[in-house]
Amino acid sequence: MINKKNLLMTLLAAMTLLAACGSKTESVNTPASPDGGSNSAAGKTTKITQVTNWFAQAEHGGLYAALDQGFYKDGGLDMTIQPGGPQISATQIVASGKAQFGMAQADELLLARENGIPLVAVATSFQKSPQILMFHKGAGIHSPKDLNNRKVYVASGAAYWEYLKKAYKLDGAQEMAYTGSMAPFLEDKNAAIQGYITSEPFEMKKQNVEVDSLLIADAGYSPYANILFTTEQYLKDHPDIVKAYVEATVKGFKYYENHYSDINKLIQKENPDLPLENLDYAAGTMMPLVFGGDAASHGPGYMSKERWEELAKQMVGIGMLKTMPDVTGAFTTEFLPK
Secondary structure (H helix, E strand, C coil): CCCHHHHHHHHHHHHHHHHHCCCCCCCECCCCCCCCCCCCCCCCCEEEEEECCCCCCHHHHHHHHHHHCCHHHHCCEEEEEECCCCCCCHHHHHHCCCCCEEEECHHHHHHHHHCCCCEEEEEEEECCCCEEEEEECCCCCCCHHHHCCCEEEECCCCHHHHHHHHHCCCCCCEEEECCCCCHHHHHCCCCEEEEECCCHHHHHHHCCCCEEEEEHHHHCCCCCEEEEEEEHHHHHHCHHHHHHHHHHHHHHHHHHHHHHHHHHHHHHHHCCCCCHHHHHHHHHHHHHHHHCCCHHHHCCCCCCHHHHHHHHHHHHHCCCCCCCCCHHHCECCCCCCC
16 A cells, blocks of 8 residues: 555655656647737737647647637737646646646646645636546446455556545555556456546457446546646736636637537647547547536536535545645636636
């Protein structure tokens, strides 16, 4: 079992290491200036950069739709989308001022704030995280408690797994290191492995492997996923830019909902290794997670204090946070379209 104090130190060390890594990568549009400039002058646009959490994919569809359809330009913004990756930390890049907006998970933002990185979520892409535990069809797994006495391949230090172990008393589960390879899972019909509902099940289907999955959000641990954030200082200094950015991005997600096949062609150009059929599958699968829940009544991007508080309490309970934070400083819905 992972020592919680050591787990926290490991995560902090990883964040520091990522901060030292370069942010050199391919991007859409032209590079943005560090300070973001000003869009107050008529006819001029403000250069901004959005760092995502991974290589271009359907989960970023709202951003690419807003760029392709000119929604950012209409708001006076000259947007650069900088793809993330294994050696890129969006939190550190935004905190350093090299980009104005980033993308992360809600629990990552709370951890960053506790460690002195003053980030603020201004919208969320997903009401429910697409994170899953996947297993072979007919394996007899109907609830997280059924994971006991099985091998479970998960990333070291994953907060959701720490929560599941405590909430469902998974002392008998055999925690195995997740490497990204499906080979161990394919060889063991009783094993479970982490993944995303938008990706791994489709890959298994292409290999004629029948699988089922448990959505982590339905098991009780439900952080907002792919939240869009900036720094407290940038929010204070440039509220007009933040407002234009949020409104354009939300408009982009709405456009992507009904035109994802067209936008996916743009995404595929940015990430040629990802087939269009995978992108279309991911887009169709993610729609209930983006537009369902509170978004159905409040609109996409919406976040609530209750959800943030629940997450913070869970993180304190598993030792990921030392103290209960005031979550009102961690997010704002002020800039979402009314």
